[in-house]
Amino acid sequence: MNPPTLQDVYAARERLAGHVPVSPLMKHPLLDEESGLDIRVKHENHNPTGAFKVRGGVNLVSTLTPEQRARGLVTASTGNHGQSIALASRLFGAACTVFVPEGNNPEKNAAMRAFGATVEEGGRDFDEARARCERRAEETGARYVHSANEPLLIAGVGTYALEIFEHEPDVDVIFVPIGGGSGACGLITVRNALGSTARIVGVGAVNADAIARSWRGPERVVGESANTFAEGVATRVTFDLTFGILKEHLDDFVLLTEEELAEGVRVALRTTHNLAEGAGSASIAAALKLRDSLRGRKVVCVMSGGNLDQAKLKWVLGC
Numbered sequence: 001m002n003p004p005t006l007q008d009v010y011a012a013r014e015r016l017a018g019h020v021p022v023s024p025l026m027k028h029p030l031l032d033e034e035s036g037l038d039i040r041v042k043h044e045n046h047n048p049t050g051a052f053k054v055r056g057g058v059n060l061v062s063t064l065t066p067e068q069r070a071r072g073l074v075t076a077s078t079g080n081h082g083q084s085i086a087l088a089s090r091l092f093g094a095a096c097t098v099f100v101p102e103g104n105n106p107e108k109n110a111a112m113r114a115f116g117a118t119v120e121e122g123g124r125d126f127d128e129a130r131a132r133c134e135r136r137a138e139e140t141g142a143r144y145v146h147s148a149n150e151p152l153l154i155a156g157v158g159t160y161a162l163e164i165f166e167h168e169p170d171v172d173v174i175f176v177p178i179g180g181g182s183g184a185c186g187l188i189t190v191r192n193a194l195g196s197t198a199r200i201v202g203v204g205a206v207n208a209d210a211i212a213r214s215w216r217g218p219e220r221v222v223g224e225s226a227n228t229f230a231e232g233v234a235t236r237v238t239f240d241l242t243f244g245i246l247k248e249h250l251d252d253f254v255l256l257t258e259e260e261l262a263e264g265v266r267v268a269l270r271t272t273h274n275l276a277e278g279a280g281s282a283s284i285a286a287a288l289k290l291r292d293s294l295r296g297r298k299v300v301c302v303m304s305g306g307n308l309d310q311a312k313l314k315w316v317l318g319c
Contacts, residue, residue, distance in 0.1 A: 001241055004155035006193035009162060009186070012059040012155040019058050019091065023047055023160060025167050025300070030271035035288055039299045040171075041272055042164055045280055045306030049083040049111070051232075052157055052183055052304045057084025059156030060145060061092050068143050069094035075145040076100070076130035078231040079108025080305050081180075085145055086117035097142070099133035101125050105231060107309040125226050127236050148180030148239035158186030164300055165190055171198045172297035175283035177304050178202040178211055178253070179233045181242030187302075188249045199251040203286040204233045205261060205278075212253045214238045215246055229312055230261050232279025232305060254286040261285060262316045265308065277308040278316075 024043045031039055044052035061073070072095035075085045082098035089096035096117040100109060101124060109119050123129040130147075137144035147153070164171065164187075176184045187200050204212050208230075210223030220243065223236035256264070261278045264285025268276040276284075283301035287294060308316075 001149060002151060003241065003245055004151045004158065004189055006190060008151065008155035009158040009190060012055070012152070013159045013162060015059050015062045016055060016156065016159060020047060020055055022163055025164060028272045031267070031284070034267065034271055035291055037287060037291055037294050037299055038297070039287060039301055040168060041284070042160060042300055042302045043274065044160055045274060045276055045303050049080065049087055050305055050307045051080035051083065052160055052302070053080040053084035054087060055159050056150070056153030056156035056182060057081070057088040058091065060150060060152040061085065061088035061094065063152060064092070064094070064143065072096065072142045073145055074099070074133050074137050074142045075147065076126065076133040077147060078126050078234060079105050079112070079307060080232060081147045082112045082117065083108065083115060086112045086115035090116040097136070099129040099136070101129045105307070105309045108307050111307070125236065126234060146239070148182055148242040151241065154182050154185045154189065154242070157182050158189050160302070161187040161190035165194055165196060168298065168300060169196070170298060171300050173199045173201060173294060174300045174302065175201050175203055175286045176302045177233050177279040177282040178204055178246070179235050179279065180239055181211070181246050183302065183304060184250060185242050185245040188245055192249065201252045201254060201286065202246065202250050203254050203256065203282040205230055206255045206257050208234045208236065209255055210236050211238055211243070212255055214243065215250060215253050228258060228261065228278070229315070230278025230282060232277060233282065254289065256282060256285050256289070259319065260289065262319050265316045268303065274303065275306050275308055275313070276303050277305045278312070280305040
């Protein structure tokens, strides 16, 4: 399993043409005013599924053989990856089943079903849902699409990195939320190949810190829980392909409390007038946390998704 190359990302962009448009990279004066920084927001929340993951899903499923599509696809997700595989499966004529944890975001579940997927709920978190998915793949022979250990997924999401570096080649710092790590790895792949000196900073949750502890420490660890409302960063384990890239090339990792993550949603809403999910606005929250070290630098914050359900929105606004 080899990491993707820049040529793989260019090939992915060709496959995505007509399915996933270029997402906006926008300046928001209110955000600059509140933060005191020079920030551009990469609005992956404007994608067809409301999240960046759709780029990887379309890229991967478009390359499957007719026989693979006939066997169907299975995957595990808290929602955005599942939506990407569901939409791509509908586009290219394959059946899709998504395994989600018990009590998963109901609106993401509904969206996956609306894209044509079967959604099976069970397990206390993403990692338990993933184990159920892997057993189903072994039993049925369906094509298991791992949410991170798939070079074609990383190449697909790397297309948003191309868009960033083509429009802002002199960017200094990019903040990106990290769950499985595909988005950050796409950025790293493109940055390294283009020779950019931009720092790529991962963002996670204090309550789901296994990836950050693994990145900082001498060995990979498994977390006991991932109790964060930001389901896009709620994972207890690292994954071979993405973690190897992160360990070698990620520049820094910032962890946010639940209150800081919630404040990120509120800041995004009032300064960009975009509804971001907890992981989606984590990059903005991280930039605010580190603002003193970012003065005079050009910053990009990846708003990775906007699929925040009504119950969480009420909680965030009531904090």
